[in-house]
Amino acid sequence: MKSSPTVPFEFSDAARAHQRIQELEQELQAAKEVARTMENRLGHLINYVQEGVLLTDTDGRISLVNERFCQLWDMPQPAAYWIGRPWQEMAALMKGLAADGAAFEKRIHTLRALGQPVFNERVDLSDGRILERDFIPVQQVDTLSARSMIRLRDATDYHRAAEQLRAVASIPGQNPNPIFRIDGEGQVLYNNPAASALHAGLNETDQNRLLAKIQRLASAALSQDAPWQVDIPVGSSFYAVFVVPFPEEGYANLYLVNITKRMLVEQELNHAKDEAEAAVRARENFLANMSHEIRTPMNGVLGMATQLSKTRLDGRQQDLLRIIRNSGQHLLSIINDVLDMAKITSGKLEFEQTAFNLCDSMAEALQPLVHQAIEKGITVAGTPLKATCSMPWVVGDPYRLNQVLINLMANAVKFTEPGGHITVVGQQLAATAETLTVEFLVTDTGIGIPTEQLDRIFEGFTQAYADTTRRFGGTGLGLSISRAIIEQLGGTLTVDSEVGKGSTFRFQLTLPRTAPQLAATAASSFDTGALRGRRVLLVEDNEINRDVARMLLEEWGVEVDEAENGQQGVEHYQQGQYDAILMDIQMPGMSGLEATALIRQLPDAAKASVPILALTANAFRADYVKYLAAGMNDCLTKPFEEVELYQILEKLLPPAAAPKSSYDLTKLRALAHGREAFVVKIIRSFLLNMPGSLVQLETAAARGDWQQVAAIVHHIKPGIESLGVQDVAGALQQLEHEVPALAGVEQGAAHTAVARVVAQVKRALHELPGELPAE
Template structure:
C-alpha cells in the first residue's frame, strides 16, 4: 500500500486500522439494513398469515406477534402493543380463555421446560371454539433472534365436522336394527352387532334362508340400480328390508326393521275386518230376506184388501177393511225404516242426482200429512220456499230430502194434540251462481222434549220418553235416519224444545243449482182402457201374489198366462207371443234374472226385446239398479198400488208404434226452446267426443278399474241423457254408484258396460243419418 506523501510512516498502521474500521462499520450498516429488511419482510409475512404466530426471544419477551393471533385470543390490544412485552402477560390472557385453565397453564410450562417440538395439539376454549397449536423451539427465524415459535389455527368447524363424521360412522354399530353390506359376489362385507345377534338367534336352516334372500335382494338392486323395499319372513318374525345399492362401490346395504307386531296386528285387523264384514253381510242378508218374506205376504194382504174394497160391503166391514189397510201400510213404513237404518250403519245409503224443483217436490210430499193433521184437529200454516227463492231448482235426491221433512212433520202430527198448531217454513238463506243454501223448519205445540233428552232422540231406536212407543207408536228411527241423511248431504239438523211447550226442528242444506227442466210427463187417468186387449206373461212362484196380479190385469182387460217359476216362464215365452212379462226375482230353480238373460239372448230380435217388469220384494235400490242393468225395463217393489202398476205397464206398452231409433231427441228439443243450432251443436259434440270415451270405458272394464269406469260414466252421462239414448239408464246407474268390491262377482258390471257401449254405439251410427233432417 502506498501512502500519500503527507502521511508520515509512523502513522501507517493507524491509517490501516481506521480504514478497516470504516469497512467494518459499512458492513455492519449493511447487515443491519439486511436484518431490518428481513425483519420487516418476516413481520409482513406473519401479519398476512392465516395462522396466529408468536415469536419469543431468549430473554422471554415477545419478539413478534401478528394480528391474527390477537384476534384468535380476543386480545385487548393490537399486535404492536405486545412487541417487547414478557410472554407471561399475553399468556395470562390466554389462560383465562381456556376451557380448562389449569391444565392449559401446566401444559405450557411443561413444553417450555422440555424444549421439544409439538404439532397439531388441540386446545378447547371456554367459548366453544377449538384451536390447534404448534410449539416449535428455534434458535433464530430468518436472522431474527428467537427461542420459541408458537402457531395457532382455528379448527372449530373442522372439529365439529370430524365429530359428526365420527358419530355417523358409529351409527351402524349403535343401530338396534340389523344392517348387512353385501357385495356383487354375494359376500357379506359387514354386519353390525344387531345383525350378528339376529343371525345367531336363527336356526341353521333359517340362517341359510336369510343369507340367500339377502343375496338375491342385493343382486336385484345392483342390476336395477334402484333402491326398493320388501317385507320378508325371518324365522318366526317379519322384517321390512330397505335395499340401498351403491353401484360404484359394487355393494348393497340392507337395513332391516322388525315389523312382526305390525304384521300380526294387521292380520288380526284383517281376521276382525273379515268377521265384521261377514257380520254386516249377514245382517244385510237377514234384513233383505226378512223384508222379502214380509213384503211378499203383505203384497197378498194389501192386494186382496184392494180387491175386497171393490165388493159390496156394509159400514162395519168397510171399517174392518180400513184397519187392515192402515195396519199394513204402517207395517211397511216400519220395514222401510229398519232397512234405511241398516243402510246407514253399513254406509250404503244411496243418493240420486237428478234435477228437481225443491219447493214443489217438498210441498207435494207433505200434503198427505197436512190432511192427516187437519183430520186430527190440528191447524197447519206454512211459508213455501218459493217466496224467498223464486227459482228453487237444485240437483239432488228428492226422495231422501223429502223423507227428512216428512219425518219431521209426521213427528209433529204424532206428538201434537187436537187443537194444537204446526208451522212449516222453507226459506233461502244464501245463494251463489252454483249453489243454494236453504233451511226448512217444523214447529209444533206438542208435548216438547226435556233438555237432557234432546240429543238422545237422534240415536237409533230411541224415544224421548219410556212410554212413547206404547202411547204414540213408531220405532224411534225417524230422527236418526233424518240426521244421517242431512249430514251425508253436508247439512245440519237441530232441535229447539221446551217441555210442554212444543218443539222446532230445522235443517239446512247447501245444494247444487240446476237449470229448470221440463217436468211434463205423459200421464193418463187411471184405467183409461189403454191396456185392453194386451197379453201378459206373469212369472211368479207365490200363488197369492199371482192371484192378486191376475185379478188386477184381467180387470184392465189384459189376457194373463201364469208360470210358477223361471224355467216354465222361459218355455212359455218361447211358445207364445206376449206384449209384456211381469217377472218375479226370487224363484226356485231359475231366478228372474236368469230367465231375463235367456230371453234377451233369443235370436229373434223382436222377442228378445219384449218389455220385462221386475216385481220384487227386495227394497234395496242397489238391487233395483242390478235388475235394470241385467236387461229388465222397469222395477216395481211389492206391495204396490194398483194405479202404480197400471202406469208402469202403460209406459212399457205405449199405444203408438214403438220408436225404431235407439235415441230420442224429445228432451233435447225441450231444452233448446226452439233453437235448432243448439240441438245440432249438442249432437255434433256427442258424435265427436263420445267414441273416445267408449274406448276408455271398455279398457277400464277389461283392466278391472271400476272407479275409472264410474268416473267415465259420470262424465258421459249428461250427453247420453240429453240425447235420450234408450235402455242404458239402469246400467249407467249401476256402474256410476255401485262399484264392485275387490273379489266380488263382477260379471253383472261387465254386462252393464257392454250394454252401455252397445246402445251408445248404435245411437252414434244412427244419429248421422238424421243430421240432414235435423
C-alpha cells in the same frame, strides 16, 4: 516531620459497599426497565394471538391478560382494566358464564392448589360454546414474577364436528336394525352388531339362505346401479331390505328392517277384511231376505185391503179397513228405514236424478202430516217456498228430499202436544242460472231435546229420551237417515232445541236447476183404457199375490193367465200369445231370472222380445240393475200401488189395435125385428138397473154368501146375455151352478169369476151409452 493520619480500614470498605449498592441499584433499575420493556412487548404481542392468555403473579393479581381472553369470557371491561386486579374478581364473572358455575369455581381452586399443568381441558359455557384451557403453574419466567399462566381458545366448532363424526361413526353400530356391506364378489365386508345377532339367532339352514339372499340382492343392485327394496322371509320373521349400491366403491349396503309385526297386522287386517266383507254380504243377504219375506205378505195385505175398499162397507168396516191399511203402511215404513240404514252404512244409498218442481213436491209430501197435526189439535203455519222462489224446477231425487221433510215434520207432530204449534218454512237463499240454493225449517213447540243429546240424536237407533219408544214409538232411524241423505247431497242438517220449549230443524241444499216440465197425469185418472183387451201372463208362486195382481188387471180389462213358478211360466208362454209377462223373482224350482233368460233365448224373435216386468219384494238398487241386466224391461217393488202397476204396463206395452167391443147387440137386434125403440129401451133398462145389481153381487161375494151370489147371477144373466156382454159366459156358469156346491171351498176361484163378470159388465156399461140416440 509530622505524618498524616491513616484512613481507617472500615471506612474504605463502607465506601466500596456504598459504591456497590449504587451499582446494584443501577442494575436493578436497568433490569426493571428491561422487565417493563419485556412486559410491554409481551403485552403487545399477546394481543395479536388467537388464544386468550392470562398471567397471575405470586400475590394472586393479574399481571397480564390479552383482549382475546376477555372476549372469550364476554368481559364487559377491556384487558387493561384487569391488570393488577385479583384473579378472584375476574373468576366471579367467569362463574356466571360457565354452564356449571359451582363446578367451575371448584376446579379453579383445585388447579391452583395442585400446581400441576393441565392441557386442553374442556370448559362448557351456558351459551352453548365450548372453550379449551391450558393451566400452567410457573415460579419465574425470566425476569417476570408469575405464579400461573392460563391459555384459552374457542373449541366449539372442533368439539361439535368431533361429536358429529363420532355420532356418524357410531350409527351402524348403534342402529338396532341389521346392516350388511357386501362387495361384488359376495364377500361380507361389514356387518353391525344387529346383523351379527340376526345371523347368530338363525339355524344353519336359515343362515345360508340369508347369506345367499343378501348376496343376490347386492349383486343385482350393483349390476343395475339403482337402489331398490324387497321384502324377504328370514327364519320365522319378515324383513324389508333396502339395497343401496356404491358402484365406484365396489360394494352395496343392505339395511334390514323387521316388518314381522306389520306383516302379521296386514294379514290380520286382510282375515278381518274378508270377515267384514262376508259380514256385510251376510247382512245384506239377511236384510234382502227379510225384506222379501215381509214385503211378500204385505203386498197381499195391502192389495186385498185396496180391493176390499172398493166394495160396499158400513162405517165400522171402513174404520177397521183404515186401521189395516195404516198399520200396513207403518210396518212398511219401518222396513224401508231399516233398509235405508243398511244402504247408508254400506255406502249404497241410491239417488234418482229426475226433473221436478221442488215447491210442489215438498208441499204435497207435507199435506197428510198437516192434516194429522190438525186432527191432533196442533196449529200449523209456515211460508211456502214459492213465496221466495219463482222458478223451483230442479234435478234430483224428490222421494229422498220428501223423505227428509216428512221425517222432520212427523217428529214435530209426534213430540208436540195438542194445543202446540208447528211452523214450516221454505225459502230461497241464492240462485244462479245453473243452481238453486234453498233452506227448509221445521219448528215445533214440543218437548225439546237436552243439550247433551243434540249430537246423539243423529246416530242410528238413538232417541233423545230413554222412554221415547214407549211414549211415542219409532225406531230412532229417521234423523240419522235424514242427515245422511242431506250430507250425501252436499247439504247440512242442524238442530237448535231447548227442553220444554221445542226444536228447530233446518237443512240447506244446492240443487241443479232445469226448465219446467209437463205436469204428470193425475193418479185419479190413471185408467186410460189402454190395457183393455190385453193378455198378460202372471208368473208368481204366492197365491194371495196372484189374486191381488189378477183382481187389479181384470178391473182394467186385462185377460190374465197364471203360472206358479218359472218352469210353468216358460211352458205357458211357449204355448200361448201374450202382450206382457209379470214375473216374480224368487220362486221354487226355476227363478224369475232363469225363466227370463230362457224366454230371451227363444228362436222366435217376436216371442223372445216380449215385455217382462219384474215383480219383486227385493228393494235394493243392485237387484234392480241385476234384473235389467238379465233381460227384464222394468221392475216394480212389492207392495206396490195399483197406479204404479198400471202406468208401467202402459209404458211397456206398445199401442194396441182398437179393442173389440165389450158387447154384441146382434142377438138383441134379431129379437127387435128392426124396432130400434125396443133396442134402446132394453139398453136403458140395462144401464139403469145393472149397476145396483153389480153392487149386490160384490157385497154377497165379500160376505162369502155364494147362494146369494148364485141367485143374483141367475137374475142378471138374461140381461147380460141379451146385450152380448163378452167373455163372461164361463164365469156366469161357474157362479150360478158350480160355486154354491163348493160350500166355501176354493173361494179364490169364485172371487176371480165375480171380478171378471163385474169388470166386463162395467166396461159394457161404460160403452153402451154410445148406442143411444142423441137427445
